[in-house]
Structures are given as structure tokens and as C-alpha cells.
Amino acid sequence: MPRKKPFSSKQKKFQLQDKRQRKKESTQDEDDTEDIETAGQDSSQSQKKLRKGKSGPIPDRRTDPNRYRLQFFKESNEEIDRRKKLARRPLRHLPEEALEVNIDQVYQPGSVLDLPKRPPWNYSLSKAKLEAREQNYFQDYTEAIFEKYSPEQLSYFELNLETWRQLWRVLEMSDILLLILDIRYPVLHMSPALYHTVTHDLGKSIIIILNKVDLAPPPLVIAWKNFLQEKYEKVHIVLFTSYPNEALAEGGNETKAKMRRKRGGGAWTRAMGQGQLLSVCQDIVGDKVDLRSWQDKMVSVSSTVKEEEEIADSSVVGGEDDDGLYKQGDTTLFQNGVLTIGCVGYPNVGKSSLLNGLVGKKVVSVSRTPGHTKHFQTIFLTRTVKLCDCPGLVFPSLIDKSLQILAGIYPIAQVREPYSPVGFLAERIDVVKQLCLKHPHYEGNKAQSQIEWSAYDICQAWAEKRGFITAKSGRPDLYRAANNLLRMGLDGRLCLCLRPLGYAENKGQWDQHPETLKLISDLEFYRVNDDVSDGEDESSDDELGHLVLEQDSDDDDEGGSEEEEEENKDESKYVSNNPFALLDSDDD
Template identity: 30%
Template sequence: MGKNHKVGLGRALVKHHNKMILESKEKGRFYRSQEKVLESVTDINDIDAVIGQADEAARLFSSDNPVPNLLVDQGSSSGVVSNITPLVEMREQQMIEEALHASSLQVPRRPPWNAKMTFEELDTNERQAFLIWRRSLARLEDNDKLVLTPFEKNLDIWRQLWRVVERSDLLVMVVDARDPLFYRCPDLEVYAREVDKHKRTLLLVNKADLLPVSVREKWAQYFRHNGILFVFWSAKAASTALEGKTLDLPEERVSEDPDTNIFLREELLSRLQSEAEAIVMMRRQSDRAPTGVMVGFVGYPNVGKSSTINALVGQKKTGVTSTPGKTKHFQTLIISEKLTLCDCPGLVFPSFTSSRYEMIASGVLPVDRMTEHREAVQVVANRVPRNVIESLYKITLPKPKPYELQSRPPHASELLRAYCASRRYVASSGLPDETRASRQILKDYIVGKLSHYEMPPGLEPEVGMETISESEEVTESGSESEFESDEGDIEEDAMLEDLKSFDLANGLVDLEKKVSDASKKRAEKAPHKQHRKPQRKKDRSWRARNQEEDGMPSVVKVFRKPANTGPVTVR
């Protein structure tokens, strides 16, 4: 054989390796995209997104602070200026628009595909379908009567969801027990049915240890009435049990009812496996148990998907953090030969009504990235009762003014300044460090230190809200009558005293007085004033007055000095 004609096993392996590299480079976009770390994109930095966020903030401000109608009601005898706000009408119109466009608010669908399609064709179809979905949501954002929350805008994150939905036999949607309907996405359940008509969705109500048994019973009644498959669960309690410890729960949160009881680790695993096997047998139309099933976990960020999977597996397999969006790729975990779990990255689904600040307070958007902290803290102040905040933080919040509604929630500025004063949080400028205080308060609310929970619609909230609204109407009417009856007795000094700011009401009056006194003293001790002699008042008491008051000028007495006779000689 010639020198240039080389034949051998090593040369064949090298040629095969080079051929595989060339083929992978032709498909290379897929491999290059896998090298990048997936990041959740709910905010876009281009100018169009910035303008959209400004429009959203303007709409939120106009809805929260409507322009008052300052026209004088000629029919009223008092002639007082009326302050009628169309807030109720705006909310009604918004609800009508939401119901009208509810069908347009969907999760993106994966276009039809098959195994014979190339990667380029599949990628092009997915991008076109995703672009059409983005355009449909952009039309909703242009509607001034609708407020669309931030949602996931990264196509690769939605691709993770598509894979999990297609692979899973049973889809588990993890929600927060304090507000399950906020974290539930009904259209995702519809999409799962579109992929497979036998596929079902289980609502895993996590953090159920934060709810009393009475509230769990009402939520169970609501889920059964609407045909929702649900399970109460606590990843924290399960993780504590794996460590050999027990989570001490109050008596009001311990239940023996199977519908309201918090499932243990073994109970939840058996329930998931039985539900998934029932779906597979229904799909195959046979009574033979399948060899293996897969259960997928989906939901919003920071609701406890990864914590739940770690508790079910028995060891840490996925990263867990309080910052939303820790999980980047879906991953499968084998529990046994018959059960496999699939964890999906958290997604922010598009929805109506809830603002950006509510999503920050709920832990969906990162707390450390917020720029407007007072609005998010105001959400917490509106939800948590005043006495709960005062007892937890050992602070005293300012009481409402006499002319305000006594049952109003505290303002965010009042809560933040009281919190900063108790913790001595001061910024470099010398002002209260409200940013640090707001982050701490929001994290306490997300973790559950500030107890709060929502009631299911149609049961207690309507009755409670009617009672509250009636009491508010009675209070307002009573206050108006009292104001009209005592209108003439209100003094101007008292009103000015009530209108003092929060700083003056929290002990800063003395500080201001001390500062003013010190400034006066410094002014008196100024160098340019030291050379001036103090002015003496002239003594005019020697002048005689006219006692008769007859209009004649008074006689002035003249005093003369004794004549100087010279020095006095002392003998």
C-alpha cells in the first residue's frame, strides 16, 4: 500500500466524528440556543415596551385616582361642591370588557408537528404562531378599558411548557392556598384537553397550612361545585417531616376530613399515581394497569413547584429560592418504575384585573427588581388588617383623621415610616429608608408572616362585602349628618391641627422646634452682630400728665442740676 493511502480503524473513527460535527453544524442553531441560559422575560427594554408600561401606569393611576366632578349640585339646598367619582361605572365597564375578551386571553398553542419535520420548519412554525399570539395580546393592550398584566414573552420558556404538557399523563397545577384563583389558569386546562381529551388537571393547593380548617372547607366546597380536582398540600410540612421534625400547627388548622386534610408525602404520591393510571387506562380503553406514568408540574413562579418535587423525591433535586424563576429547563425525576415526575419552569400567564404591584406582592415578579415600592406595600396594607401589622412588628400606626373613614386601611407611607422608625432604617440622605423597609415587609407577606387569605367567590366574600359596604354607608351617612349638625361648631384651629402631616404627628414637632431655636441662637451669635450696642428704652416717666383731661397741654416739670462749686475738701 502507498504512503498516502492510509486505512485504519482510527482514521475511520475520525472521519465519522468529523461527519457528525458537520451535520450538527447544519442544525447548529438548536445547539447554540441550548448553550444560552433561559431567562424569564416579563419586561422588555425597547422603547415600545417602555411606552406601554407608562401607559399602563397612567391607566392604573387614573383608575385609582379618578378626576373628581367639581360641579355644584343645584338641586341640593346646602350648595356644597359634589365629589362624584365614576369609579364604580369604570369597574363595571371593565368587567364587561373582560367578559367580552375572555376568549382572546389564551396561552400560546404549539402548531401541529410530526417527526418528519426538520428543525428549521418546526422552529419557523413555532415562531410564527408565537408572533400571532403576541399580536392578539397587543390588541388587548391597546384597549383603554382593559388592564393586561405582565406575562412571559420568551418563546423558549413556552416551549418548555409545551413539552411538559405533551409528555405528561396528569398535569398538576400548583397554586398558593391564600389565593388559589389568582394562580389558576383555566385556559391551560383547556389546552391540556386539546392535546389529549383524556388528559386531566389536578389543582395542588400548596401552603395549605396557612389556612384555617373553616376556610379550607369553603374552598373544598367551591372546587367540588365547579368540578375541579384538588388536593391540599404543604411542601414545608412535608420537608420538615423528612428531616425528622414536626411542624406545629394551631388546632384551628388541623383537620381529620379527607377533603380538607393536608396530604402527606406517601398519600400524595399514591394519589398522583392512581389518577395518572386511570387516565392512561381510559386512553387505552383497557383495564390493564400501565407500566409507567408521568406527572407534570406547572404553575406561576414562586408557588412551590420545586419544593414540592424535592419533598416528593425525598432529597434536593431542583434548586429552591425565594426569587421567582429559579428553574430554567424542564427536568424529569424517576420516583419509581411506575411513576415519573416532570418539573416545568414557572410561567407568568396573561390575565386581567391584577396589576403589576399585586403580582409583586404575590411573589410572581421579583421583589428586588421593583422600582415603585409604595404601590406594592399599599397592596399589603389593603389586605392585612391593621391590628395584625401592629402586633407583628410592634409598631403603632397613625389613626385615621376625624373626617376620614375610621375603617380605612393604613397608607403605605404611614406603614413604611412607622416601620423605619421602629427599626432605625435611615438612608444616606437622612430620610427613612423606605426601599429597605418595603422589601422586608413584602418578603414577610410572601413567606406568610403577615397572615392573609382570600375567600372563594359566591360564598363568604359577597356576604362580608355587603355587610362592610352597608356599615360604611351607615358610617358615612352618620358622619355627614354629624358634620352638617356640627358644621358651625368646628373651629379653624382644630381643623389645622388635624391637617398636620405624618412627620409632625410622630414626634418630629419637638425636633423642628429645637432646630428653629438653635438657628435663632446661631443668628444671635453671628459675628457681624457682636459690635452692635443694645438699644435702651428711653425713660419718659418724668413727664407730667394732665390729670384733668381738659384738653390743655400738660405742664412739664423741669429739674436742674446743682451748680458745680468745685472740689470738696475733706477735713
């Protein structure tokens, strides 16, 4: 007999998984088997056509490690080559009005670009029948979209049914929905279909969280707040940031502020907007839920420690196979006197950071990589308040793909053609002046205003300035430079902010708006208190009142690699201390 070939433990694991799967399928009922076979035949074609990503189609098996992975439509090589050619053309600087976006043109209400809703179900259905019904429905949903729109017209949107199932569960089990929006791209993250589903179909309250307000000018924050309030009458809007003015607290040093975020340092304890969110929730629930424990948690550090000791064994519950004991048709809210708050939104808008800011310490892992949260999980803030974190979901829309990449919806490390997003950014903000770039093919007899830049020129100039060189040929590494510029845009160091319609005409009005002045005062208050709390006088913590919670000693998992830290090591001298001002000096 020939000698057996050795194989790894990983292969042995896959063998056992396949064996269990075959055994499970053989014991199913005949009806269930027919439904699975029908759904499998239908879904296999749709997976090859619609869900084929970089690593091939995703299996539907529960044991698949990529079950919750983000799945987008794979672009053709012809489309990638076409965009590369366009990136070599000279850029044209656009006026501020080009940043104004109409939300109705992005989502087109009433069209097939709608929210996929969970098909009707009850407990008499078996698990196999329910999954087969959902697969058939989702297949029809995606096919209807691709029949009307071509992949070039559509933006990236989620094609993984498992991720949509997580949203359905959170919508069913939550009493109040928190829709988190990045203040830089609120039109991109605000789905009218989701608003209509929550307020009209489910009859629940929705709160819009304008997150990361420290990354946008205060007048623009207030303009977006008023615009969304007028367009969506049934929403409540709260301004929030997990890191209020971290850069200003560090004297304008962006790199130092970023490292401070990585090592913790009580960043979660200074989240701005907790009191406003509590007030809005109190107005919604009235006397149906006792929220005094939430108030006590914010006011007193000692009460926070006591509550955490009491719920230490049940602070994180739920998981990928937990339906939250939801019963279809049961519209009773605030069951057992507990308020359930669901956090939904696009990837990288700060859902997990918001939960950490509300709790006052790190309880949910966070990362700049989209899709870091795989399945929903529930966290008890107090005995009567339960938070539910949902994975990030990308809704179908007609937004530009370059804008989605800049917003961090698509993983930057997997972008095949990063030059178009760099050109999109450079046409709307003066990247050349902010980074003090010199044209790689500059001729001395031309004035600076007469030099034409392309996306490739900007990437080459940045590669030469930062020393990004390819290993083999010793040429400027344009891909690495473009990747680095996109990450700077994602972090807010190259700040691109969209505007509501008519903002440029009424800019002076928003500058003097009373809410703008109040927001500036609030951010200044956090800056002053951050400086005090970092001093040697520990007794000054009492002056912060409800703004100070318990500090966590664990490091903050931002998901950054050593290579990214090395690339960002000296970027502070290339970027302005104020993210909305331009550099005046040329420092190589």
C-alpha cells in the first residue's frame, strides 16, 4: 500500500465540516430538500452573475468563514482600463456648487432601488423553507435592479443575503432605530427607503445621528441638520462625535491625536452628544421605560462602576443565530420595560464607535476596514437600555463609485483602480496646494496657475515627496501613493464634505446661525476640558460632570497596520493644523 500523504489540520477541519453538512442534508425532509435544490439551482446562477467577487462566489454553507463578507459586483477589466485612461486627462477645478448633491437623484424614490424587505414568515415554517423563500426573494430583487440599470450606472451595493438578514433582525427587535450618518457624506448614507420602512411600515421612531461633527465646519453641520429635518419630518436629529476635537486637544498635531486614539487614553469617555440622545429617547418612550439608570450612568462614575459589576456577566448577549425572541405580528414596544436601540448605517460611519462612546469604554471592536462588524450583537447599557450593533450595509443607489471609495464604503486595500477617486477628490478640493506638491514634469517658463495636473501627476508628485519607490525598478510607486491619499481622505486629513442644495448661496446665513454659534461653543468646551483632564490635577475630573465616564485601560483597536503607521509617521508636516485651511509654506 502506498504511504498516505500528510495534510494540514485545516484540511482535516474542512473534511469534518463537509461530513457534517452531508449528514445534515441526508436527514432533511423531502419537501425541504426540494425547496433547497430549487433555491440552490436558482441562486447558483445568480451568484455567478451577481455575487462573484474577488475570491469567487460565496458558498451558502453556515460553516463558511466568509459568510458575512462584503460582496459587491465585480467590475470588468474594460471598465477599469477606461477609468485609467480618464485619470490621465487634465483635471478641471470645480466650484463649490459641485459639492451640492440632490438626494432624490441618488436614490430615486419609488424605483427598483428600494430596500429589500423580509418575506412574510411564521414559526410553522421550517428553517430550510424560510431560507429558500428568502433566497428566491433576494434573487428576484437583485435581478430587477440589474435589468433596469447597468453595473456602470449603479454604485457598489451589498449582494450578500446574510448581511441583509442581520438588518431584518435588528429592525424587528428594536424599539428605536439609530441611523448613523457621516456628516461629510450624509446624502450618501441616508436611504429614503429605510426611513419609509421604519416610520410607515413598522411604525417605529427613528433618530438620525450626525456623526463625526468635528470633521466638518460647524455651519455645514447645522445646514445639514436643518435640511434633513425639513425633508424627513418624523426624525429626531442628534449631533455626535466619539472624539470631540481630539486634534485641537493635541495642539493641532494630527499625528499625535491619531496615536492618542489608538492607545485609548479615555477617548470613549468624552463622547459628545450623549445627553442630547438621552433627552430624545426620553421624549419618545415617555413613562413606558425608566431611563433614570442611563442618566445616573452619565452623571456619576461611581454608579457606572457599580452597574458594570452588576451586569458583567450579561453585558454582551445575542449573536448570529439569535432572533431576539421576536414574534411576527407582535407590535408591542418596550417589552419587559427594556428599551432596545438598534444602530444601523453604512460601513465606516462609526456605529461601533458610537456604542463605545455611549457605554464609556471599549465594548465593541472598531476598525477603519469596511465590514469589520460581521453580525449583530446586543450590549446592555443599563438594566433598562439595550443597544444593538448591526453590520454596515450598502444600499443600492446611483452615487459615483469614486465618492463611495473616498467615504470608506469599499475597502481601499482592494481598490483595483485608485486614480479616479484621487482625481475626484482633487477636482473638488485643492490637494496640490494643501500638500505643497511640485509637478513632476514642471517647466520653469510656466506659471503655477498654468500648469495642468492629472490624477497620475498628483500621485507621482506625492510618491516622490514621500519617497514611495517600487522595489524592483526603483520608480515612484503611484499605486501606493494613491492608496495613501485615499486613506488621508478617509481619515479627514484631506477633508471633502458634501453640501445640501443652496448652501453656497446662503453660506453667510449659516455662519451666523444661532445653532452654529452653540456648536462652536460646545466643541470649544470639550477642547478646554480635554486639556484640563490631561493635566496632573486628577480632582478636576469632577468638573466634567456627566461628560466623564469610566476610563478603559485596553487599547483601541483601530485596525491599522504597522505599514500604515509608518506611512502616516510624518504626514503632519504636509497637512494643515486646521483641516479647513491651506498650507502657506512649501516644506519638502
